[in-house]
Amino acid sequence: MNLLPVDEALNRILGRVPPVAADRLALSVSAGRVLAAPIIATHDQPPFDASAMDGYAVRAGDVADDRWLQVTGMSQAGAGFAGTLGAGEAVRIFTGAPVPPGADTVIMQEEAERSGNLVRFTAPARRGHSIRPRGYDFATGREILAAGTRLGPFQLAAAAAANAGVVSVARRPRLALLATGDELVLPGTPLGPDQIVASNSVALAASLAPFAHDVRDWGIARDSRNELDTVLDQIFADAPDIVVTTGGASVGEHDLVQAALLDRGVELDFWRINMRPGKPLMFGSLGNTLVFGLPGNPVSAMVTSEVFVKPALRHWLGLPQMAPLRLPLLSPTPRNTARRHFMRAQVIAREGTTGLLPITETDSGHTSSLAMADALIVQPEHDPGQEAGTVVSALEIG
Ligand SMILES: Nc1nc2c(c(=O)[nH]1)N[C@H]1C(S)=C(S)[C@@H](COP(=O)(O)OP(=O)(O)OC[C@H]3O[C@@H](n4cnc5c(N)ncnc54)[C@H](O)[C@@H]3O)O[C@H]1N2
Numbered sequence: 001m002n003l004l005p006v007d008e009a010l011n012r013i014l015g016r017v018p019p020v021a022a023d024r025l026a027l028s029v030s031a032g033r034v035l036a037a038p039i040i041a042t043h044d045q046p047p048f049d050a051s052a053m054d055g056y057a058v059r060a061g062d063v064a065d066d067r068w069l070q071v072t073g074m075s076q077a078g079a080g081f082a083g084t085l086g087a088g089e090a091v092r093i094f095t096g097a098p099v100p101p102g103a104d105t106v107i108m109q110e111e112a113e114r115s116g117n118l119v120r121f122t123a124p125a126r127r128g129h130s131i132r133p134r135g136y137d138f139a140t141g142r143e144i145l146a147a148g149t150r151l152g153p154f155q156l157a158a159a160a161a162a163n164a165g166v167v168s169v170a171r172r173p174r175l176a177l178l179a180t181g182d183e184l185v186l187p188g189t190p191l192g193p194d195q196i197v198a199s200n201s202v203a204l205a206a207s208l209a210p211f212a213h214d215v216r217d218w219g220i221a222r223d224s225r226n227e228l229d230t231v232l233d234q235i236f237a238d239a240p241d242i243v244v245t246t247g248g249a250s251v252g253e254h255d256l257v258q259a260a261l262l263d264r265g266v267e268l269d270f271w272r273i274n275m276r277p278g279k280p281l282m283f284g285s286l287g288n289t290l291v292f293g294l295p296g297n298p299v300s301a302m303v304t305s306e307v308f309v310k311p312a313l314r315h316w317l318g319l320p321q322m323a324p325l326r327l328p329l330l331s332p333t334p335r336n337t338a339r340r341h342f343m344r345a346q347v348i349a350r351e352g353t354t355g356l357l358p359i360t361e362t363d364s365g366h367t368s369s370l371a372m373a374d375a376l377i378v379q380p381e382h383d384p385g386q387e388a389g390t391v392v393s394a395l396e397i398g
């Protein structure tokens with residue numbers, strides 16, 4: 001049987017992903033989005049030399065041996081001192097306020113003794129102390145956030161500080177999910193004879209939603225060409241960017257998904273990968289819509305989603321791919337077959353060492369072991385098995 005190597009499959013998929021398209025969006029509604037263009041500073045931050053403390057702005061050279069300085073004014077955040085600080089003078093200053101011209105140091109008020117309009121200091125002045133110089137955080141022209149950065153809370157703060165009211169972010173794809181199988185019922189349904197609870201779509205929706213504009217769940221299609229044809233026509237009429245089906249990907253008489261997709265005009269790029277779990281994955285496209293046919297087994301569906309669909313979505317958004325973990329095994333791995341094995345594992349931090357604890361369960365229908373996993377050890381084709389302590393690669397999942 002002709003099984004495509006994992007890396008080649010991934011390259012082919014990424015090659016089909018369109019270039020990043022940009023949306024202009026108010027910063028206030030951009031949380032979680034990925035920048036399509038860098039954010040470049042258009043001003044210095046802070047825009048002026050600013051005090052880092054509540055205290056007094058002085059000339060360091062004036063502060064000596066209990067010498068009293070004349071307090072000549074005040075500088076507050078939003079309302080700086082209008083004049084220039086002269087010799088023997090001090091300006092009362094507050095955190096964030098502009099340091100007046102002529103001053104070179106701020107001394108905090110805990111180190112000051114005030115008497116009417118005079119002030120003296122109990123600690124020596126350290127020139128430049130407690131001043132954030134203009135442009136200390138970033139200077140005009142500096143790239144603060146690169147294209148491909150996801151706007152989490154800290155990145156939003158930096159973008160806001162750079163005065164970016166509107167940002168250019170990657171357009172997110174619209175996703176459609178379809179589960180297939182006569183045996184499937186929705187979670188929460190009392191089980192009849194021979195029935196199985198559908199778990200793939202709820203898991204895929206949660207895992208892929210952060211990368212998508214929306215994820216539309218088209219429910220469950222029975223294993224009948226009529227029903228599959230009807231729902232696939234409806235899905236394609238809705239023109240999603242990406243369709244993800246689960247089930248019916250294998251070779252049985254009831255595995256009708258591929259035929260139904262081909263009849264709709266889907267061009268099949270490949271079918272069947274040299275991996276476990278997940279061998280029967282198919283991938284193709286219909287016009288601009290990418291189509292992933294994931295295997296029905298729940299672990300196979302999630303593993304192929306992590307290995308192929310998520311990287312495709314990252315590429316779509318211009319997000320860099322996740323670097324694999326490189327960690328020591330906490331217990332040995334057994335010999336592998338000719339297929340690349342994505343082995344469930346737990347990342348465990350113990351006494352200064354972080355390592356990967358392989359989960360021995362390999363059944364591709366075994367959801368409870370997948371629920372324990374936070375990584376997939378990437379075991380190479382024909383790997384003879386490795387001792388505890390060997391550093392191996394793993395993908396973070398979830
Ligand atoms: N003769 C062969 N049989 C099979 C092969 C093969 O090469 N030759 N490959 C096996 C492998 S590997 C996999 S993986 C499965 C994939 O089969 P399908 O994609 O056709 O999946 P189904 O047959 O529809 O379902 C398999 C299994 O998963 C359950 N399932 C399906 N959908 C869901 C869902 N949405 N939520 C939860 N569980 C689901 C389904 O009830 C079955 O138990 O084929 C092997 N067979």
Ligand code: MOO
Nearest residue numbers: 277278279300364
């Ligand atoms: O590839 Mo199947 O997913 O091994 O059970």
